[in-house]
Amino acid sequence: MPSSKLLGAIAAPAVLSMVCTGLVFAAQPGQAAPPAAPAGSKHDHRKAPRPNIVYVMADDLGWSDLGTGRTNGGHGNDFNETPVLDSLAEEGAVFDNAYASPQCAPTRSALLTGQYATRPTNNIYAVGGINNTTTSPLVGVPQGRADGAVNAVPTEFPTFAETLQDAGYSTGYAGKFHVAATAQEIVESHGFDESWGGGPWSHATVYHASGGTFNDTVAPELDKYAADYSQEYVDENIAPYSQGVSEEQVDALVGTPKHVTDAITDAAIDYIDRSKDKDKPFFTYLSQYAPHFPVANFQARTDLLAKYQAKTPAADPASPAYAALVEGIDQSVARVIDYLEETPDPRNHGRPLADNTLVIFTSDNGGETNQGSFNEPLRGRKSELYDGGVRIPWIVWSGNRDLVKPRSTNHTVINGVDLYPTLASYAGAKLPKRVPLDGIDLRPAFSKGRELDRDLFHHLPGYIRGGAEPGSTIRSGRWKLYYFYTDQRFELYDLQSDIGETDDVSERHPRLVRSLGTKLGAWLDRTSAPLATLRAGQPPVVIDGFTGLTYAEGRLARHRGDTITIEPGEEVPFVLPTR
Known part of the structure; x- marks a missing residue:
């Protein structure tokens, strides 16, 4: 593919590098291209050493x-x-x-x-x-x-x-x-x-x-690369990649931080x-x-x-x-x-x-x-x-x-x-022994294009300032299920037909909510997920006549017509009714 540097170098008077459109860049001007594999060479990618x-x-x-x-x-x-x-x-x-x-x-x-x-x-x-709020019902x-x-x-x-x-x-x-x-x-x-x-x-x-150093939110090791822009640096590292920017605007960087x-x-x-x-x-x-x-x-x-x-x-x-x-x-x-x-x-x-x-x-x-x-x-x-x-x-x-x-x-x-x-x-x-890794090997997807079937989870046992409240999610195929702990609420979205998550279909698909909710509860149990607790001063949470599944205190439990009471200081459970 034509090098963006080469195309940038011949664009004049403005610096107008083109987008690279193939798999191999040519060498930049003044630099020899990497030697090609000899004709008839036995070299091929499958015999390449371990990749960088x-x-x-x-x-x-x-x-x-x-x-x-x-x-x-x-x-x-x-x-x-x-x-x-x-x-x-x-x-x-x-x-x-x-x-x-x-x-x-x-x-x-x-x-x-x-x-x-x-x-x-x-x-x-x-x-x-x-746990950066003092007014929320959960801790x-x-x-x-x-x-x-x-x-x-x-x-x-x-x-x-x-x-x-x-x-x-x-x-x-x-x-x-x-x-x-x-x-x-x-x-x-x-x-x-x-x-x-x-x-x-x-x-x-x-x-x-500033003055060849970054401020103290960047570790000082990077200061080795913090010198002001030189003409050589701009010519080599900025100009060849500029599109829609004049040569004068690029050269104006010289001498700046x-x-x-x-x-x-x-x-x-x-x-x-x-x-x-x-x-x-x-x-x-x-x-x-x-x-x-x-x-x-x-x-x-x-x-x-x-x-x-x-x-x-x-x-x-x-x-x-x-x-x-x-x-x-x-x-x-x-x-x-x-x-x-x-x-x-x-x-x-x-x-x-x-x-x-x-x-x-x-x-x-x-x-x-x-x-x-x-x-x-x-x-x-x-x-x-x-x-x-x-x-x-x-x-x-x-x-x-x-x-x-x-x-x-x-x-x-x-x-x-x-x-x-x-x-x-x-x-x-070799993967470390006795370490429960939660991810999957994506190499078949990367290298072969295989579609891999897996469920994906997220859990937040607290509050993000200006954002999410305590909740857990599961993404399974086209579906994404949310559970919110403050009011034991489920939301379900079909991301294939509703990518913007505007239409909560949980009431229309109760069996699917139970199926995905069961998977979510099992995952919470499998990973020993901690849960937010009821804040002191809050009234107890009482769930009467409950039949279904709960997760709290590191374990799953099944109930048939039970009364569940959560006192302040106790974990507010994941609650999945089965009827």
Whole structure:
């Protein structure tokens, strides 16, 4: 495929790089292309060594925030421009039923641990805890670690990165981490050889460096990449990927502070460059702070902001600052893909790195609509259990069709807990013994396009400020069932015919509610899910003549005409009537 750098270099006078449209980039001007496999060579992808892996996560990117419609059922954004991600979605595999948690910390902990939040070795449900209100009728459970680290996974639990390390991988982390008590834990306890910028912070309060350093919400290791933009840097890393931006606007970046999105990309590519010659595969986690709030004009890169301020909005909501942050992520991905396409692979002779690298792109939760994100036609936003809060774009790409089935759309319901067993499968790694991993191996879906049948669960035993109340959900096929603990209410939606969750059909399908509710109760029991408790001062909750199933205090119980009384301080149960 023509290199975006090559096309950008010949576009004049404005810098107008084109979208990459094939599977192989040409080399950039002045650089030799990777040697082709000799004619008649016995080399083929099936004999390639274990693959490299690059995992890219955006922060708060909504389901409908990408330009492509392939990741979101045809609901691509008509204001944001993401040409390279659109191209990867066209060339690779997309999953239009991909889910996360309603906020970033629980998603990131589930990724690392391969476990639902209900497990004691995860126990992270939201940012900052779920017991942050004193007026609610229920009291949320304490979350986090016993040492008081609310958003930190246990250091003694094996993460997927440690499993990859044990299998001989080099592992590097660039960007937001959030679920460690300190930046040092990332490399000391969570399986990464190196880390730049990550720590316990939920977001970067300022996106640009100042005087060659980022502020204290970004770990100082990233300062190595925080120097002001030079002419050489702009020519090499900004101009080739610019579309709809004048040469003058791009050159105006010279001498201005580095944007954290670019610095994280610099760190990731530098790590890949240093790792490729170690005669072992690499795993690189590139975790962007953008487009998380604060979303404001001064946070965006000036060339991209000017582009969107001059653009006429169409039907979808338009936020120039937000769109600029999103396109900055697209350019980051473009740089990584270019590097993989242009760099010979020492472990896979005659091939570029891309031919033996698995690339995954996704987001950590639904979009924050009051910051410029767009989730429609889904209902809800970040911090809610409805699909707008938890459904995310998910793209898988490789230059090797044995790693990823090209041009495929997969409707399998997937989740971040699936990453652990999936990466272990690609890496040929042994899963830790006596660890109850909750995810499934997605490799058959990634590489063969198989539709996998599984149920997906979420549980919130407390409150998210400005968002969800205590509830549990199950997504099973086309159906999504919600249970709300404050009033023992079920809601049921047919996502195939009602993707916006506007028509609650629970009363029309009582048998289906009982069937899915039984699965949900069994899952709560299987994972020993903690429940919110009735707040002191609240009147007891009494359920007379109850026949059905309950879950509380770590066990399932069946009732026939019983009276159930919940006193203040006791768990408010999951209650499923069977008649």
